[in-house]
Amino acid sequence: MNQVTTTGQTVDKAIESALKELNTTRDYVEVKIIDEGKKGVFGIFGSRPAIVKVMLKIDPVEEAKQFLKDVCRQMDVDVTIHAERDGKRVFFSLSGENIGNIIGKRGKTLNALQTLTQIVLNHHSSQFLIAILDAENYRKRREESLIQLANHLARKVIREGKQISLEPMPSYERKIIHSALANEDRVTTYSVGTEPNRHLVIAPK
Known part of the structure; x- marks a missing residue:
């Protein structure tokens, strides 16, 4: 039960009754006053009870977690x-068996699931939130491998004097490579193309 309509001698008493019925507190509900009621003469004649509609607030983080659980269940992954x-950032950390199915090749499944999770998160939120999805610390390991790749390719560009184009990758992964080579004065980095095929180029200065 996510909402109830209750009555009471006053608005406060009607709300109190609804909170008991929903087994929650004032912080977790939204209240719509349907009728403020009327006290009446001597508190009896012409009186009318207050009527309120009380609805449980939807927690966007919990909704996003449930979405992830449902998707993982459909993929036969127990997480x-x-x-x-x-x-504004919400971190979701996944662990369990067969987690590789959630990560996918070079994190493509994980990235797609992160995008969908962010959509679910913001569908239920009054302010924009950023979802960051990780599985068994994959993001950290991926960052380390991208930094190693950036340094290796930078040395090759310097040695051969030719630019190198990398495969398409998400913006935050391109940012890792940009940052890794920011202090290398012999090469420059820039992105070209449009999403989802936007890719990074390492070129000699």
Whole structure:
């Protein structure tokens, strides 16, 4: 039950009755006053009870977690999901067996699932939130491998004097390579193309 309509001698008493019925507190509901009621003469004649509609607030993080659980279940992957919110960023950490199915080749499945999770998250949120999805610390390992790749390719560009185009990758992965080579004064990096085929180029200065 997500909502109830209750009555009471006053609006506050009607809300109190609804909270008991929903087994929750004032912080987790939205209240719509249908009728403020009327006290009446001597509190009896012509009185009318207050009527309120009380609805449970939808937690966008919990809705996103449930979405992830449903998707993983359909993929026959048993996962444990830990969610942590830091301002506008919501981190979802997945762990369990066969987690590789969630990550996919070079993280493509994980990236797609992250995009869908963000859509679900913001569908239920009053402010824009950013979903960051990780599985068995894949993001950290991927960042380390991208930094190694960036340094290796930069040395090749310097040695051969020719630019190198990388495969298409998400914007945050391109940013990792941009940052890794930001202090290398012998090469420059830039992105070309349009999403989802936008890719990074490492070129000699």
